[in-house]
Amino acid sequence: MTFHITVDGRSVPVVPGQTIGAALHAAGVRSWRSTRFGGRPRGLFCGIGVCFDCLISVNGRAPERACLLEAAPGDEVTTS
Amino acid sequence: MTYDLVVIGGGPAGVAGALTAARAGLRVALVDSGARLGGQYFRHSAVPGAEPGLGRFLRQGRALGERADVLLRHQAWSAAREPDGTLVVHCVTRSSSAPGGGAGERTVAVRARRLLIATGAYDRPLPFPGWDLPGVLTAGGAQALLKGSGVVAGRRIVVSGTGPFLLPVACGLAGAGARVLGVFEAGVGLGLVRQPLLALDKAGEAVRYAVGLARHRVPYRTRQAVVAAHGEREVEAVTVARLDKAWNVLATRVVECDTVAAGYGFVPQIELGTQLGCETRHDVDGSPVLSVDAAQRTTVPGVWAAGEPTGVGGWRLSELEGRIAGLAIVAGHGTAPRTAPAPSTDAAAGPRGDLTTARAPAPGGDPAAAAGRPGEQEMPGEPEVPGELEMPGELEMPGEPGEPGVPVVPGVLVRRRARWRAFGEALQRAYPVEPGWQGWLRDDTLVCRCEEVPLARVREAQDLGATDARSVKLLARPGMGWCQGRICGYAVSCLAGEPPRPPRRPIAQPVTLGALSESGEASDRAPADDPPPHPNPRRSS
Numbered sequence: 001m002t003f004h005i006t007v008d009g010r011s012v013p014v015v016p017g018q019t020i021g022a023a024l025h026a027a028g029v030r031s032w033r034s035t036r037f038g039g040r041p042r043g044l045f046c047g048i049g050v051c052f053d054c055l056i057s058v059n060g061r062a063p064e065r066a067c068l069l070e071a072a073p074g075d076e077v078t079t080s
Numbered sequence: 081m082t083y084d085l086v087v088i089g090g091g092p093a094g095v096a097g098a099l100t101a102a103r104a105g106l107r108v109a110l111v112d113s114g115a116r117l118g119g120q121y122f123r124h125s126a127v128p129g130a131e132p133g134l135g136r137f138l139r140q141g142r143a144l145g146e147r148a149d150v151l152l153r154h155q156a157w158s159a160a161r162e163p164d165g166t167l168v169v170h171c172v173t174r175s176s177s178a179p180g181g182g183a184g185e186r187t188v189a190v191r192a193r194r195l196l197i198a199t200g201a202y203d204r205p206l207p208f209p210g211w212d213l214p215g216v217l218t219a220g221g222a223q224a225l226l227k228g229s230g231v232v233a234g235r236r237i238v239v240s241g242t243g244p245f246l247l248p249v250a251c252g253l254a255g256a257g258a259r260v261l262g263v264f265e266a267g268v269g270l271g272l273v274r275q276p277l278l279a280l281d282k283a284g285e286a287v288r289y290a291v292g293l294a295r296h297r298v299p300y301r302t303r304q305a306v307v308a309a310h311g312e313r314e315v316e317a318v319t320v321a322r323l324d325k326a327w328n329v330l331a332t333r334v335v336e337c338d339t340v341a342a343g344y345g346f347v348p349q350i351e352l353g354t355q356l357g358c359e360t361r362h363d364v365d366g367s368p369v370l371s372v373d374a375a376q377r378t379t380v381p382g383v384w385a386a387g388e389p390t391g392v393g394g395w396r397l398s399e400l401e402g403r404i405a406g407l408a409i410v411a412g413h414g415t416a417p418r419t420a421p422a423p424s425t426d427a428a429a430g431p432r433g434d435l436t437t438a439r440a441p442a443p444g445g446d447p448a449a450a451a452g453r454p455g456e457q458e459m460p461g462e463p464e465v466p467g468e469l470e471m472p473g474e475l476e477m478p479g480e481p482g483e484p485g486v487p488v489v490p491g492v493l494v495r496r497r498a499r500w501r502a503f504g505e506a507l508q509r510a511y512p513v514e515p516g517w518q519g520w521l522r523d524d525t526l527v528c529r530c531e532e533v534p535l536a537r538v539r540e541a542q543d544l545g546a547t548d549a550r551s552v553k554l555l556a557r558p559g560m561g562w563c564q565g566r567i568c569g570y571a572v573s574c575l576a577g578e579p580p581r582p583p584r585r586p587i588a589q590p591v592t593l594g595a596l597s598e599s600g601e602a603s604d605r606a607p608a609d610d611p612p613p614h615p616n617p618r619r620s621s
Contacts, residue, residue, distance in 0.1 A: 015230060017115070017125050022229030030314055031214035037532045041313050043214040045529070045567075047221025048120060049113060050202045052562035052590075053212075053529060062592070067224070070115050 003073040014071045021047070021054050021066030024077075032056050032066070032079035083109045083149075085409055086169050086192035088156045088352060091119020092395045093387030093402035094198030095140050100406025102147035106413055109190050110144065111154040111171055113589075117141040119200050120220060121395040123227045133395065154188060157589035159195065159352040165382055167195040169352075172595050185595045194382050194409050197353050197370065198402060201346040201388035206241075206517050207571050209525045210309030210318075211342075219249045219343030232256045234339025238318055240264040240306035241343040243511040247289035247300075249341055254296035261337055262299045264320055266327055266344075267511050269302035306340055307332065307520040315340055327516030344513050347570065348388045351588035356380050360582040363391045365508040368582040375488070376405035384409060393504025400497045404489050411488040518575060527575065528568040530561020538575055549576040562590065 002013045005020070007029060014023040021044045024032060031041035033055060045053040047067045055063035057078050087098040090112030102108040118124055122137045144150060154171040161167050169190045203218035210216065215234060217225075219241055222233040237258045239250045246263050254260045293300055307329060308319040317336045321329040345365060353370040354360065358378040360368045369392075370378050370385040378385050384405040387398035521527070523536040533556050541555035549572050552558065558572045559565025564585050565572070573580040 018229040018231070022225055022231040025225060025233065026229075026231045035532055040212060040532070041214050042212070042529075044217060044221060044225070045212075046203060046205075046218050047224040048202055050563060051529065051567045055562070067221070068113065 005071050005073070005075040005077060007077045008079055012077075014073075018071055019067055020056060020058060020069045020071045020075065020077060023071050024066065029079070032077075033063075034080060081191070082166060083107045083190065083192035084413060085109070085194045085196060086111065086167065086190045087196040087198055088112075088159070088169060089119060089198035089200055089387070090114060090117040090141075090150070090152070091121060091198060091200050091387065091398060092137060093200075093398035093405075094119070094196065095137065095144055096399045096402030097196045097198060097384070097386055097406040097409070098148055098402075099140050099144045100403050101409050101413075102144060104406075104410040104413075106410060108144075108148035109151060109192065110148055111151045111156055111169060111190060113153065113155040115153055117144075117150065117152070120202070120224070121398075123224055125228060125230050151188070151190070155589045156199075156352060157587045157591045159197075159356050159588075161356055161380065161382065165193070167192050167356075167382055169195065172589070172591055185592055187591075187595045187598050194384065194413075195356075196402070196405050196409065197350075197358075197378070197383065197385040197389055198387045198398070199349040199352060199389055200398075201348045201392055202566065203343045204345045204347045204513075204570055205342060205567060206344050206513070206520075207525060207527050207568070208307050208309065208517070208520045209522050210311070210315065212526050212529050213309050213311050213315045214313065215311070215315035215338055216309050216340040216342065219245060219341045222339070222341035223249050223252060226252050226256055232258045233341060234337070235259060236261055236337040237339040237341060238262055238264065238306055238320070238335060238337045239341045240266070240318075240320075241345075242267045242305075242513065243343065243345050244286070244507065245343060245346075246341075247286070247293070249343075250298055251289050251292035251296075253341070254298050255292065258339075260293075260296065260298045261335055262301055262304075262320070263293065264304040264306060265300065265302045266305040266323055266514070266517075267302065269300070305517075306342060309340055310334075314338065321520075323516065325514070327514040328519055329516075345508070345511065346388065346392045347566065348390075348392060350389045351583050351585060353378060353380075353383070353385060353389060354582045354584070355588065356383055358383060358385070362579055363508065364505045365392075365512065366579040367392070368580055374494070375408035376401055377408065391501065391504060392508065393501055394507075397497065397500035397504055400493060400500060404493055404497060407489045407493075513574075515574065527571055528558035528561065528565075530563050530567075531557045531559075533558040533568075535575075538572065542576070546576070548578055549573045549581065552576050 002015055004011045005014055012023055012027045031043040033042050042053045044067055045051045049065050049068045054066040056066040057063050058075050084106035085101045085108045087094045087110040090110055094110055098108050098110045122134055154173045156169050156171050158170040171188045172185045173188055203220040205218050217233055225231045225233050237253050238261050239246050250260050250263045303323045304320055306318045307321040309315045310317045317334050318340055319332050320335050322331045324330055348367055348369045350370050358380050359371040361371045363369045370389050372378055372385050372390045376384045376386050386401035386405040521535045524534050527533050527535055527538055537556040538552055541552045546552045546555050558568050570580050
């Protein structure tokens with residue numbers, strides 16, 4: 001039932017319907033970008049698309065909210 | 081094409097309003113950013129569990145899917161009213177996720193004669209040192225992870241904030257296997273039983289959560305809160321403080337944990353309403369909310385609002401308001417949308433709950449809509465209340481001059497709404513945010529997470545003469561980043577010493593320039609050209 005996505009080359013299992021952010025959290029990855037000024041680590045905060053802290057690039061696209069984006073088989077995720 | 085009604089938001093208010101109108105024969109579209117209906121409260125995974133109210137909501141959602149165009153994964157970023165009264169909701173949705181492709185965003189404009197705003201609310205966080213560390217989540221964020229994706233936010237979790245929402249969050253996390261080290265309620269907590277109204281309605285629920293917390297040995301401490309989070313790359317510990325009545329710190333201790341779930345009430349989501357020019361008012365807790373009359377009409381012709389955007393009150397109130405809005409929209413269907421601003425009699429309708437009127441259907445109007453008593457069409461699963469449909473208290477729709485009025489909304493719905501609204505207001509009074517939290521902040525504590533504005537810069541702006549939140553924003557930039565002040569707006573207002581103001585932003589969601597430039601021709605792309613509900617292209621392959 002589960003499928004996999006790759007996070008910086010590493011395989012991460014996903015239950016269908018899970019968001020990218022949830023899949024990362026479940027795999028123990030809780031930060032995936034750094035802030036512009038302070039270089040502070042950021043991941044999920046509001047979890048419902050309001051705060052934009054969880055922006056992430058999937059398949060080379062412009063950053064999107066990890067908390068809203070459902071993971072799809074073969075998605076490639078890059079953290080910074 | 082132009083729909084009779086477009087609803088923004090697929091939670092209890094939006095679904096109830098859309099279904100009520102669709103069952104009466106109106107052509108209805110509902111847009112929601114999520115992959116499934118439900119909003120925040122009825123958020124559920126692909127295989128939902130058995131939560132109270134959820135089964136009923138899912139039945140409503142299925143019924144709606146058969147009668148209306150449900151546009152999921154559509155984010156409304158703008159709503160506008162054209163000179164002829166047509167309402168246009170601009171959405172972005174994903175058209176393609178080809179690897180290496182562009183943003184893949186596509187714009188969709190949904191046009192309708194009436195609009196129902198049912199956009200819900202989100203958590204109101206308060207800043208504290210370390211609140212931007214990964215592992216610190218809003219209470220709703222932890223809940224969304226669990227309900228929507230089946231992921232427990234952490235192993236050792238501290239829940240903190242104020243309000244009854246902390247209880248189901250803590251119970252859910254503990255039930256899913258997390259060690260919940262404590263629920264720290266900054267308020268008195270007993271507010272729930274001191275309010276006779278609350279004790280009456282919520283006692284059973286409160287007892288259930290109390291039992292749940294006890295079963296998992298979760299301590300519930302009032303007048304305590306997380307006032308700082310510590311760690312390098314993630315949260316590793318928090319400082320829990322004992323507070324006085326004004327939330328000033330009396331004593332502290334350190335608790336080791338890997339996750340914090342914090343929430344201090346809710347912020348109604350009203351951007352699309354303020355974009356359209358809807359009047360706002362301050363709710364009991366000071367939050368700006370959309371002003372509506374007894375029929376849930378805003379002050380802009382053709383625009384209704386239901387649920388949390390009109391005042392936070394929970395899912396039952398939201399569903400009732402959605403139904404009432406739906407009934408009122410059905411009653412007014414067949415008439416031209418008012419082109420003039422709302423008459424002064426509407427504006428003077430005063431406190432919500434007054435009787436109001438809607439126009440009679442024009443001769444030759446939609447027969448389904450004019451077919452008498454739409455209120456008799458109960459929602460699926462709604463228990464009938466025999467004998468309670470008496471006239472007093474009903475919302476009436478007057479006929480032509482000299483003719484008797486036609487009842488629009490059954491009195492029982494009006495009375496239930498009044499009861500749940502009073503309950504929502506009592507909750508807001510029982511769990512206020514006290515000013516002492518400002519003392520938890522240090523000079524280097526970020527107030528605005530997006531623009532990384534620390535408290536010191538806010539104070540600097542005030543020293544330079546910024547006397548209100550807007551001036552602070554212009555000088556120090558809090559609220560100018562990605563979230564547009566949704567997260568820090570409340571805190572900045574408090575620091576500036578004023579109640580939060582309605583948002584003054586031109587768009588409700590960030591949108592790419594590409595999508596923006598494309599939106600000019602979007603009206604040619606009738607959503608009916610796409611087979612709704614929109615499957616994710618990636619899923620269909």
